[in-house]
Amino acid sequence: MSSNSQLGNRKLIIGGFFCLIVIIYLCRLFYIQVIDDQYKLDAEKNAFRYMTEYPVRGYIYDRKGKLLVFNAPSYDLMVIPRETKGCDTLGVCEVLQITKKEYLKRIKKASQAPNSPRKESIFEKQMSAQTYATLQEKLYRFKGFFVQKRTVRKYPKPIAAHLLGYVGEISKEKAAKEVYYKEGDYIGITGLERSYEDVLRGKKGTRIAITDVHNKIIGRYMDGKYDTLAIPGKPLYCSIDRDLQEYGEKLLTGKKGAIVAIEPSTGEILCLISGPSYDPNLLVGGKERSKNFTKLYYDSLNLPLFNRALTAMYPPGSIFKLIDALIAQQDNLINRSTVFPCQMGYPPMGGKPKCHAHGGGKNLPGSISASCNSYYSYVFREIVDQRKYPNFIDGYNHWRDMVKSFGPGTRLGTDLPYDKPGNVPSVEYYNKVFGKNGWRSNTIVSLGIGQAELTLVPLQMANVVAIIANRGYYYTPHSVSGVGIEKKLDQRFKEKHYSGVQDPTAYLNVIDGMQGAMEPGGTAYASRVKDVVVCGKTGTAQNPHGQSHAVFLAFAPRDNPKIAIACIVENAGFGGVTSAPIVSLMIEKYLKGKTERLELEKRVIAADLIHGINVLGSGQH
Template sequence: MNPYLSRKYIIGGIFSLIILIYIIRLFFLQIVDQSYKLSASNNVLRYETQFPSRGLIYDRNGNLMVYNEAAYDILVIPRQVEPFDTNQLGLLLDLTKEQIIQRLKAAKSYSNYKPSVFEKQISARNYAPLQEKLYTFKGFFVQTRTLRKYPEKIGAHVLGYIGEVDDELTKKDPYYKPGDYIGISGVEKSYEKVLRGKKGVEIYMVDVHNRIKGRFKEGKFDTIAIHGENITLTIDAKLQAYGEALMKNKRGSIVAIEPATGEVLALVSSPGFDPDLLVGRNRTINYDKLKNDSLLPLFDRPLMARYPPGSTFKLVNALIGLQEGIIRPSTVFSCYGGYTIGNFHMGCHSHRSPLDLKHSIQHSCNAYYANVFRYILDAPKYGTIDNAYSVWRNSVTLFGFGQKLGIDLPHEVNGYIPTLGLYNRIHGNRIKSLNIVSLAIGQGELLMTPLQMANLTATICNKGYYYVPHVIKYTSETYDTVRKPFLVRKYTNIDSVNFEPVIEGMFLGVNGDDGGTGRIAQMPGIEICGKTGTAENPHGEDHSIFIAFAPKDNPKIALAVYVENAGFGATWAAPIASLMIEKYMNDSISRPAMETRILEKNLIDEQP
């Protein structure tokens, strides 16, 4: 009756087969393949970063140097934007209609669903009128950010600045996301981890239109933002401000260190800039301006500028000579207007002759040090000049020259102490001590940074050791280990007893009755010790250098002052150093005439 009865099995089979295939497919989708679960949470979860407030920065006396001020970023989600009055928004944000259209387009090309920054860092003042009207612009909303603020416009180089993290770093360090801020220079950079705190996250569930539908698991996985730690610097804000004022209209540096600790009291780079310039919406424009300025205001001179040390280096040669037993404090050399050997002549200014060690420092006698240096190099006990030079160079290196001292600020440079190899190449392996005698008076190939010279001064104060100069005084206990490298004494190989005559000489250089190269730095009531130097400058007027410390016993401050193109060391550098010392020791200035002379001097515009 029904010839096709068996076909019911085929039809039933087709039904079963398709359903079976679907169940197998479901098995793969739901159980085997995990990627759909990930896609699902990417779909539905929105991670809202909670930005911590950045740590504040204080000076050594607890004066606020950097704080935060709220600023507002306007964000936009293109999908939610409804037609709006571009003129009104333009007025509120100070943008043209074209800019608005162009920015919307850029946001759209990033993502139609995700927020992108439409306008950055609107100040609290400009935000107020905007806030009232923002609700009329659908799709626009606000994210609070903090901007760095500076009560005193000082210390731009030390403090550094923050800016948006670059793409490279966001790939390397998962903590940073595009648009985050990070310390780019100065303390902001070196203590980024301390200052930044820890970002928190709030996880929301969003629907397909990116509208928040609630907290993910009632906020179980949310984390709170932890604010950054405050930092107290070793910088003395008053001294820093005073130093910057003295250096106004001059090129150069001041580095002041507390010898007993290695704490940097002031770090002046001149010309400097107002730290406010590198904050906020005009940062890029201002940065480009500063970068293209011929006076290089962004150049951090105390750490990055390299100069020959000039006569200040005589102190080092004196110390090495004493330590190596080549001279004694009573050793005298004569000087008849300089140092003359055969055809060779190194000039010297007029002073009485012969001089012993301390008076050679007082009068900065070139001939004395030409003798000392040559006696070291040619001393029979070393056998060859190579060995002698190595001993000398090693001793110099132990003062921290020719290497980064390790200050807790970025961009420090090495300086340069030539090796004998360099001279052998020049002089064809028959190097004589006379060939390199300019090293005796700190000329020639030597290059040192102002920081290194200030550190030399501190080392002399400490009679043989120094602490690595640093700007961190303290922060929270959590991060206290950052101070560890600065609590270790670094020893030179000079015995402390050998420092006595050198210090005596530096004292006489400022306070000697019969004249001294640094007498201009003399200050009644404070026993200032100092040494002048003149860095030869093949490109123009020599640079004026003065290193000094005070008081003579138990010194409180050691400093190096550099004034570029200012000629002899005593003229400008010495009075600046003296005023700095007075300011730091007495917190007042008793020599208004000198102060006025310095403050009003414009060395930059006088340049040809």
């Protein structure tokens, strides 16, 4: 007792010590609970499993509402490696027809980063319906496995593969770069699937599930309050005509080449055909897909994956004379009655370029109908060497600018990926080839008849004829007429682009010549269409590697044109022989719904130029 009074202050020290410890603890608690967010994130990682809900990809329809692409269910076999204890391993191998070694390899892959033994990974992609059926019966024995339903693209008609493109697994690099995607996701790789990916894919949703310490799903987080629904992809209304596309592909059977048709009044692409093509249904599905892709990829004879309509750069040949004629008239260098001599060739250069027998010097329309080489050698040099310009370099640049205003030499800016610009050679290029001052207009005179270094892709050829059909303007060719149910169209496809030639008479004279080509004495008289005024132009693109490519372009009807179309068939010789019949059949089909020239149709389809069976015969020019 006596000491108690002396020790009285010790109660304060003890009480103070207790309080101090508690204050330290509260500071620590405040730090980890309120200030540091890491623990909240860790807690989410612990207990939340974010499950992706895949949206349905948008359907694609043609201009008349006919289905081009839809979705079919597909089944992925998923595995959570940790939960495969007691699984009937051999059963899995048997159903999937894989070896035990392969099984272990896949389990290992699913267990390693970026996968995890606790999380689901794809074990077998897109099983066939048959495999899925057998699997379903035995699934209860396959512990740790489950089936995830997804969708794959399906095509009611095996057409338009190049235009539609295909969907495939995203590349690792791209998945790492783009926030929306993660590895294993599907993305449009080519064609419309690529350019309209953002619209078609929709938006992934997320379901938040709560898991316990054993990674077992306990339920939904907050009854799904924070879940986001998958938003389905929007439908795409393609501007192509399914029947026309199908018909064109049929006509192009056994031939390498391309057909592109445009509706001149809107710039909508009516068909975009590249031959040889392939059945788009080949490039869906798991195992089949990669097998088929490899096969198509290595088909060096046909190059079926090569989209000629957009990427093959062909010399245009005689169809280019249309542009020359328009430019020269705009420059007041020639008029309807201008006549240039032709002596089976271009006289000033000793008959080169050569020409064919068409009965003497022609006036302007006649020169187009008969496709006179001499005439356009004169015209080309008139343009380049015209007095307005102090030297021919300026004249050449003027010609080049005018040509480019019709599309060649630049990418048209269509809504399809990977189109090529073609080539209109520059002054610099020729300076390099011939040396500065080493060339004149006569050196490059063959440009005037669409040869030499001049190249166009088939889409550009179709666009040129659309400009003529419109008498001087075009809309950027596009293959989609509307996005979504509201059918919205990108503003840039509603903009008129004008060519450098705006003189109506110039167009009238050229169109008269084109009409003449389809009349007696014209280069394509054989391909006339009954009751329809077709305006066409043949072309023969010389090919250093073999037989010339046959080119033909046309629009119809002459007044108020509904279709502008270009066709090129490789190694088919004179344009009037193979390409003109194809174009005329297409026009007939499009305008009348059917053709009456069944015999011609049969012969066109039967012509197999790839294997050298040409029932159409080959022309001289």
